[in-house]
Amino acid sequence: MNTAEETPLLEARNLVKTFSGRSGTRAVNDVSFTVRRGEALGLVGESGSGKSTTARCVAGLLHPDSGQVLIAGQDVTRARGRALRATRRRIQMVFQDPYSSLNPRMTVADLVGEGMYVHGIEPDRVRRRDRTVELLETVGMGSEHLDRYPRSFSGGQRQRIAIARALAVGPDLLICDEPVASLDVSVQAQVLNLFGDLREKLGLSLLFIAHDLAVVHHLCGRVAVMNSGRVVEQGDREQVYTSPRHPYTRALLDAVPVPDPAAERARAAGRGAVHTQNHHEEKR
Amino acid sequence: MSGHPTQGTPLLRIQDLCVSYPTPDGLKEVVRGVDLSVSRGERVALVGESGSGKSVTARSVLRLDSEARTSGRVLIDGQDVLEMNSKEVRRVRGARAGLVFQDPLASLNPVKTVGWQITQPLRIRGMGRREARRRAVDLLGRLGVADPARRFDDYPHQFSGGMRQRVVIAIAVIAEPQVLIADEPTTALDVQVQAQVLELLGELAQEKDMAVLLITHDLGIVAGFAQRVAVMRDGKLVEEGDVDRVYASPRHPYTRALLDAVPRIGDQPGRRLGTAAATADPVSVSPEGEEL
Ligand SMILES: Nc1ncnc2c1ncn2[C@@H]1O[C@H](COP(=O)(O)OP(=O)(O)O)[C@@H](O)[C@H]1O
Ligand SMILES: Nc1ncnc2c1ncn2[C@@H]1O[C@H](COP(=O)(O)OP(=O)(O)O)[C@@H](O)[C@H]1O
Ligand SMILES: [Mg+2]
Ligand SMILES: [Mg+2]
Numbered sequence: 001m002n003t004a005e006e007t008p009l010l011e012a013r014n015l016v017k018t019f020s021g022r023s024g025t026r027a028v029n030d031v032s033f034t035v036r037r038g039e040a041l042g043l044v045g046e047s048g049s050g051k052s053t054t055a056r057c058v059a060g061l062l063h064p065d066s067g068q069v070l071i072a073g074q075d076v077t078r079a080r081g082r083a084l085r086a087t088r089r090r091i092q093m094v095f096q097d098p099y100s101s102l103n104p105r106m107t108v109a110d111l112v113g114e115g116m117y118v119h120g121i122e123p124d125r126v127r128r129r130d131r132t133v134e135l136l137e138t139v140g141m142g143s144e145h146l147d148r149y150p151r152s153f154s155g156g157q158r159q160r161i162a163i164a165r166a167l168a169v170g171p172d173l174l175i176c177d178e179p180v181a182s183l184d185v186s187v188q189a190q191v192l193n194l195f196g197d198l199r200e201k202l203g204l205s206l207l208f209i210a211h212d213l214a215v216v217h218h219l220c221g222r223v224a225v226m227n228s229g230r231v232v233e234q235g236d237r238e239q240v241y242t243s244p245r246h247p248y249t250r251a252l253l254d255a256v257p258v259p260d261p262a263a264e265r266a267r268a269a270g271r272g273a274v275h276t277q278n279h280h281e282e283k284r
Numbered sequence: 285m286s287g288h289p290t291q292g293t294p295l296l297r298i299q300d301l302c303v304s305y306p307t308p309d310g311l312k313e314v315v316r317g318v319d320l321s322v323s324r325g326e327r328v329a330l331v332g333e334s335g336s337g338k339s340v341t342a343r344s345v346l347r348l349d350s351e352a353r354t355s356g357r358v359l360i361d362g363q364d365v366l367e368m369n370s371k372e373v374r375r376v377r378g379a380r381a382g383l384v385f386q387d388p389l390a391s392l393n394p395v396k397t398v399g400w401q402i403t404q405p406l407r408i409r410g411m412g413r414r415e416a417r418r419r420a421v422d423l424l425g426r427l428g429v430a431d432p433a434r435r436f437d438d439y440p441h442q443f444s445g446g447m448r449q450r451v452v453i454a455i456a457v458i459a460e461p462q463v464l465i466a467d468e469p470t471t472a473l474d475v476q477v478q479a480q481v482l483e484l485l486g487e488l489a490q491e492k493d494m495a496v497l498l499i500t501h502d503l504g505i506v507a508g509f510a511q512r513v514a515v516m517r518d519g520k521l522v523e524e525g526d527v528d529r530v531y532a533s534p535r536h537p538y539t540r541a542l543l544d545a546v547p548r549i550g551d552q553p554g555r556r557l558g559t560a561a562a563t564a565d566p567v568s569v570s571p572e573g574e575e576l
Contacts (some may be wrong), residue, residue, distance in 0.1 A: 046476065185542065189557035189558060189562070192557055218554065260531065260548075
């Protein structure tokens with residue numbers, strides 16, 4: 001099945017994005033990766049490393065200065081018109097902040113149904129509503145919520161609505177930019193379980209951005225590590241987590257707090273030795 | 285929940301603390317009978333999900349909310365803060381109890397140099413300018429700020445997030461308080477900076493034999509920093525104990541549920557995470573979505 005020639009669902013080739021501004025930073029600097037069908041790729045790195053900019057280039061929300069984004073082999077950085085729209089539909093995005101990413105003046109029914117209407121997937125109003133109810137069920141919410149507005153929901157529920165909205169147009173891949181970063185750990189657990197279910201049930205692929213390395217370990221079979229606009233390392237979960245090749249990856253992993261007192265003591269003892277060297281070096 | 289073994293007498297002792305706020309619908313009680321103590325040289329974590337009352341508890345210890353209605357006792361070195369007049373409370377802040385908050389920008393004055401701000405706790409206590417400056421530069425250096433003598437005259441906006449948090453810590457500890465309360469001090473920071481800041485806090489606390497109350501929602505941070513942990517839910521402590529004991533055999537179902545909700549590197553990927561700690565994910569209001 002996984003022949004070498006299989007066209008990846010998503011391929012980013014040598015993406016570059018520079019923002020004009022005081023420093024003219026290269027937010028994304030020659031970034032390449034692929035996501036195959038059914039796969040979850042995690043993108044990790046500290047804040048400012050270029051994760052969101054990469055995601056926005058891939059999702060078509062930003063135009064890269066150079067490089068290509070291929071969806072099922074089609075170069076969407078060049079495509080125009082209807083073909084582009086049809087291809088773009090295959091990728092949907094879920095953002096970090098469930099409080100600002102949903103239009104407060106739209107009901108749940110409208111929010112979830114909008115994509116189906118805009119893309120002409122379900123022009124019939126009644127059928128669209130039925131489909132919306134199904135989608136809400138998929139994300140673990142009842143139909144009694146259809147006519148409510150976003151502000152009457154908790155953070156976790158809003159994130160479920162955002163996911164239902166993204167799923168409505170039948171995407172093959174979800175790009176999730178820190179979708180659990182602002183949730184409490186118990187609600188994060190619910191949303192992570194939901195992502196697991198969606199992958200199993202719908203064969204959904206994920207490009208999953210998170211600064212929490214344990215979350216990415218939990219969900220993603222492959223991982224790309226970004227630092228200062230570049231992917232410094234990418235590979236299978238096992239390889240990256242158990243034998244990281246790049247020193248930056250090692251440093252990141254070493255800094256993750258582990259919910260295990262004995263493990264933390266052992267690591268602090270180990271770190272003491274190495275740490276004294278680096279500890280005065282952090283830049284401003 | 286009292287009666288656990290402690291090292292000597294507690295420096296900070298919170299007894300049956302209740303805190304309410306006036307709302308249009310009357311008083312709302314958000315901290316409901318908290319008992320917690322921290323001894324000299326001890327590091328205690330207060331952990332819980334958002335809204336459980338951690339910050340309100342922290343702020344009550346130094347009476348930072350004027351609209352809060354408080355009952356119970358907050359003893360710092362035997363003296364009840366809740367009984368003090370405002371002048372006495374001001375003397376406690378900084379000298380006997382230092383505070384570090386999550387957002388360093390909010391706790392720094394943008395129009396004063398960091399040096400001025402760090403030396404204030406010493407200057408207020410009558411220390412001369414030169415000696416205060418010398419100590420502040422020393423401390424900044426210890427906290428990992430490169431070229432501290434030059435950075436002394438910079439303004440907060442000239443520092444990165446991690447460096448600003450070091451400045452806030454410097455302000456909190458320069459007068460060598462016996463009690464340090466840190467409310468989510470690293471939540472806004474990247475993991476590497478977080479690890480450094482926590483390590484520095486730990487080192488300073490140990491060196492000065494401080495009693496530290498660390499507030500966090502992160503069970504990993506608790507495991508790495510604290511000797512004892514108290515788990516807070518809905519204004520109450522549901523469990524308290526030695527970190528090793530609590531993590532290995534949590535007694536309260538809520539603690540167990542929280543620990544089971546956390547993904548860990550090394551766990552079976554994709555395992556079903558525990559969701560029992562989530563409060564039924566309530567829909568809060570009417571269908572029209574009026575504000576609460
Ligand atoms: N719209 C923008 N204008 C100018 N600079 C930006 C913009 N968006 C991001 N940047 C800069 O690009 C870099 C990468 O940012 P971002 O992709 O948001 O990183 P991450 O998501 O990893 O935190 C940062 O230096 C950031 O300040
Ligand atoms: N000044 C205030 N007035 C009214 N309610 C408050 C005030 N500060 C906090 N609360 C409420 O008290 C509860 C506990 O808040 P807090 O202590 O900030 O929780 P956390 O555990 O996240 O730090 C929350 O429901 C919050 O809305
Ligand atoms: Mg981002
Ligand atoms: Mg708080």
